[in-house]
Amino acid sequence: xxxxxxxxxxxxxxxxxxxxxASEKYDIQLAGRHTAALVPQQQDLQxxxxxxxxxxxxxxTDYNSHAGFFAGLPVQPDITICVFGYLGTQExxxxxxxxxxxxxxxxxxxxxxxxxxxxESYAAKQQGxxxxxxxxxxxxxxxxxxxxxxxxxxxxxxxxxxxxxxxRSGVHVMSVQPGFVDTRMTQHLTLPPLLTAQPEAVATAVxxxxxxxxxxxxxxxxxxxxxxxxKLIPEGIFKKLSL
Amino acid sequence: xxxxxANWGNYPAVASEENAFTQEDQLRHYVVSNDHMxxxxxxxxxxxxxxxxxxxxxxxxxxxxxxxxxxxxxxxxAGVTLDQILDIIVPKGWFLPVTPGTKYITVGGAVASDVHGxxxxxxxxxxxxxxxxxxxxxxxxxxxxxxxxxxxxFWATCGGMGLTGIITRVKFDLKKIETAYIRQTQLKAKxxxxxxRLFDEYKHxxxxxxxxxxxxxxxxxxxxxxxxxxxxxxxxxxxxxKKAPLTLPAKRKLxxxxxxxxxxxxxxxxxxxxxxxxxxxxxxxxxxxxPYEPFFYPLDAILHWNRGYGKAGFIQYQFVxxxxxxxxxxxxxxxxxxxxxxxxxxxxxxFGEQDSLISFPMEGYTLALDFPIRxxxxxxxxxxxxxxxxxxxxxxxxxDARMKQEIFWNSYPNARKFxxxxxxxxxxxRFESLQSERLLLTK
Ligand SMILES: Cc1cc2nc3c(=O)[nH]c(=O)nc-3n(C[C@H](O)[C@H](O)[C@H](O)COP(=O)(O)OP(=O)(O)OC[C@H]3O[C@@H](n4cnc5c(N)ncnc54)[C@H](O)[C@@H]3O)c2cc1C
Ligand SMILES: NC(=O)c1ccc[n+]([C@@H]2O[C@H](COP(=O)([O-])OP(=O)(O)OC[C@H]3O[C@@H](n4cnc5c(N)ncnc54)[C@H](OP(=O)(O)O)[C@@H]3O)[C@@H](O)[C@H]2O)c1
Numbered sequence: 001x002x003x004x005x006x007x008x009x010x011x012x013x014x015x016x017x018x019x020x021x022a023s024e025k026y027d028i029q030l031a032g033r034h035t036a037a038l039v040p041q042q043q044d045l046q047x048x049x050x051x052x053x054x055x056x057x058x059x060x061t062d063y064n065s066h067a068g069f070f071a072g073l074p075v076q077p078d079i080t081i082c083v084f085g086y087l088g089t090q091e092x093x094x095x096x097x098x099x100x101x102x103x104x105x106x107x108x109x110x111x112x113x114x115x116x117x118x119x120e121s122y123a124a125k126q127q128g129x130x131x132x133x134x135x136x137x138x139x140x141x142x143x144x145x146x147x148x149x150x151x152x153x154x155x156x157x158x159x160x161x162x163x164x165x166x167x168r169s170g171v172h173v174m175s176v177q178p179g180f181v182d183t184r185m186t187q188h189l190t191l192p193p194l195l196t197a198q199p200e201a202v203a204t205a206v207x208x209x210x211x212x213x214x215x216x217x218x219x220x221x222x223x224x225x226x227x228x229x230x231k232l233i234p235e236g237i238f239k240k241l242s243l
Numbered sequence: 244x245x246x247x248x249a250n251w252g253n254y255p256a257v258a259s260e261e262n263a264f265t266q267e268d269q270l271r272h273y274v275v276s277n278d279h280m281x282x283x284x285x286x287x288x289x290x291x292x293x294x295x296x297x298x299x300x301x302x303x304x305x306x307x308x309x310x311x312x313x314x315x316x317x318x319x320x321a322g323v324t325l326d327q328i329l330d331i332i333v334p335k336g337w338f339l340p341v342t343p344g345t346k347y348i349t350v351g352g353a354v355a356s357d358v359h360g361x362x363x364x365x366x367x368x369x370x371x372x373x374x375x376x377x378x379x380x381x382x383x384x385x386x387x388x389x390x391x392x393x394x395x396x397f398w399a400t401c402g403g404m405g406l407t408g409i410i411t412r413v414k415f416d417l418k419k420i421e422t423a424y425i426r427q428t429q430l431k432a433k434x435x436x437x438x439x440r441l442f443d444e445y446k447h448x449x450x451x452x453x454x455x456x457x458x459x460x461x462x463x464x465x466x467x468x469x470x471x472x473x474x475x476x477x478x479x480x481x482x483x484x485k486k487a488p489l490t491l492p493a494k495r496k497l498x499x500x501x502x503x504x505x506x507x508x509x510x511x512x513x514x515x516x517x518x519x520x521x522x523x524x525x526x527x528x529x530x531x532x533x534p535y536e537p538f539f540y541p542l543d544a545i546l547h548w549n550r551g552y553g554k555a556g557f558i559q560y561q562f563v564x565x566x567x568x569x570x571x572x573x574x575x576x577x578x579x580x581x582x583x584x585x586x587x588x589x590x591x592x593x594f595g596e597q598d599s600l601i602s603f604p605m606e607g608y609t610l611a612l613d614f615p616i617r618x619x620x621x622x623x624x625x626x627x628x629x630x631x632x633x634x635x636x637x638x639x640x641x642x643d644a645r646m647k648q649e650i651f652w653n654s655y656p657n658a659r660k661f662x663x664x665x666x667x668x669x670x671x672x673r674f675e676s677l678q679s680e681r682l683l684l685t686k
Contacts, residue, residue, distance in 0.1 A: 040320065043309060047308075048327075187263065
């Protein structure tokens with residue numbers, strides 16, 4: 001049976017993605033910082049969908065461990081989905097380097113580190129799929145979250161370059177650009193219902209996107225056009241807006 | 244996130260800060276650093292029991308932990324809903340030991356209301372089938388309890404409406420079945436006397452309940468249809484059903500998309516009942532084998548049917564009076580029929596005995612019907628409450644949104660003892676709902 005590796009498996013989005021793939025009879029590898037917390041999820045996937053699920057210790061910011069982590073998986077996954085991320089607090093990150101570094105290291109450096117390992121393996125085998133969950137926040141820097149946004153911008157650029165490089169090796173790389181998603185990350189915010197996706201909708205979109213070999217996926221289609229407009233605003237005007 | 248929340252009766256609707264969890268640690272952290280909080284499952288209680296300033300949504304705490312297909316034991320996080328469990332267990336030959344009339348409730352909600360089903364007179368309420376469960380109390384400690392360990396916490400949590408803490412995990416027994424079908428018998432009763440006699444005559448059936456027409460007077464007062472059933476054996480199935488006895492044919496769901504004016508639902512139920520009574524069901528006794536879904540969950544086929552009562556919402560009024568207080572049942576039904584404010588149909592059921600601390604069921608007759616909210620309704624229901632009280636009965640907290648506190652304290656014999664246990668585990672009344680404030684349970 002084909003296998004999916006989820007990096008950052010305890011996130012609300014990853015829970016939904018795991019269920020979607022498991023319901024389509026994929027085996028699931030759950031990777032995250034707290035393996036004990038992944039056990040109920042592992043049991044749930046096996047029980048509901050009758051597939052094999054395993055849990056693995058993984059920390060995105062422990063770069064040196066990534067090669068060993070990937071090589072040590074019981075089977076090499078056919079699909080790797082990079083879900084982890086850290087929103088952090090913008091104001092705090094402006095004053096406190098540790099917060100800024102955590103945002104950058106989780107969303108960008110950690111993702112590059114682990115996906116480099118995965119990419120080498122897939123390139124050598126000439127097959128595999130890599131999915132990266134980035135964010136529309138990376139499409140233009142705004143005062144309210146530009147540290148997170150710039151890290152996601154870096155990640156988006158990385159995914160696009162990786163896609164370009166691996167195209168000839170037959171490896172598919174998909175960038176996912178969610179707008180607002182109703183998860184723990186955004187629980188403290190009041191989000192506009194029309195523009196907010198449920199994690200299950202993201203999961204379905206990711207599953208279909210992988211099947212159709214999509215390059216860039218916006219989860220609520222509105223976001224593609226919203227971001228198009230936002231990117232068209234001249235910088236002279238943009239800098240005066242309170243976004 | 245700030246939300247406007249209402250339960251199934253759409254009354255009351257209140258602003259509430261909603262928080263959801265996937266990990267126990269996150270939940271513990273939230274519980275020890277907040278107050279005025281109450282657990283919320285799928286919002287299928289009708290009134291204000293799961294509404295409060297801060298609501299703890301359990302819907303993402305929904306992992307199934309184990310399913311012993313040999314012994315029929317299920318162990319789940321409390322946010323798993325019954326419909327998800329049925330999807331897994333029925334194909335393996337198991338069924339819920341007790342189920343309410345909707346499958347869209349969480350296991351935590353089933354425990355906190357100590358729900359009853361059509362089999363109460365045979366199998367008791369949900370609490371009787373729990374092997375053990377975890378409750379996260381106000382101090383942040385998680386306590387595993389059952390009928391023999393930490394039994395005070397256990398009994399105060401079953402039917403305790405979330406006031407002892409957050410139920411996080413429940414392990415319970417399942418019931419063995421051979422098919423996903425029910426062998427059902429429908430019986431027409433021309434009045435209340437007859438349906439009560441039929442309930443007694445058919446009490447050896449595992450499942451029973453009756454639809455009562457609340458509008459009839461005189462000789463046909465209490466005209467009803469009694470429906471009884473048993474899990475069907477493979478021999479009782481027809482050839483198509485026999486091919487896959489544990490699988491149901493796929494069905495489409497209808498949904499009421501928006502709030503309708505409240506007469507629409509009544510017109511619909513009047514037609515449906517008359518059709519059953521005079522039409523197809525022209526024989527006095529009818530037998531058939533049907534899938535378990537329409538038998539247990541007839542209303543689930545229409546998602547959001549509650550919107551049929553319009554924007555103002557409705558109260559579902561459910562009470563129980565003991566078997567020797569049949570006159571109480573008659574008196575109340577008479578008042579309801581005279582007033583003409585209630586739904587056309589009511590559900591009647593006979594409960595068996597139940598030993599409990601604060602659960603609703605007790606041996607007797609229980610009647611449930613809907614009242615669209617209107618001016619004067621609460622005063623009228625206050626009058627009915629008095630009759631219930633005079634006849635030694637009580638109201639179901641899970642349906643309540645308006646009962647006066649003295650009715651509660653005078654009708655539940657263990658109210659004081661329950662409140663004392665709640666205090667012990669729920670220091671400073673950190674878990675608190677609009678209902679518990681109204682009934683002065685957590686004051
Ligand atoms: C169509 C319909 C038919 C029904 N038929 C029946 C019936 O036949 N028999 C019957 O008994 N009931 C029946 N009910 C009522 C329903 O079964 C109960 O109200 C049930 O408790 C709802 O569960 P929920 O998950 O929706 O919880 P909610 O409605 O959100 O909450 C109900 C109560 O449970 C508490 N609670 C929920 N989860 C937890 C938790 N994890 N820890 C602690 N407390 C918790 C809440 O605080 C609240 O007090 C019916 C309801 C509907 C809509
Ligand atoms: N929610 C939105 O509106 C939204 C919008 C656009 C994009 N996104 C992106 O979507 C992805 C999923 O987020 P979510 O909304 O589901 O939020 P979430 O539930 O907060 O998930 C974030 C996950 O990242 C994990 N993580 C953080 N640091 C890690 C590290 N060093 N090593 C390993 N795992 C780490 C967390 O694991 P722990 O459990 O160990 O903390 C958590 O599981 C993120 O990349 C996010 O940036 C979200």
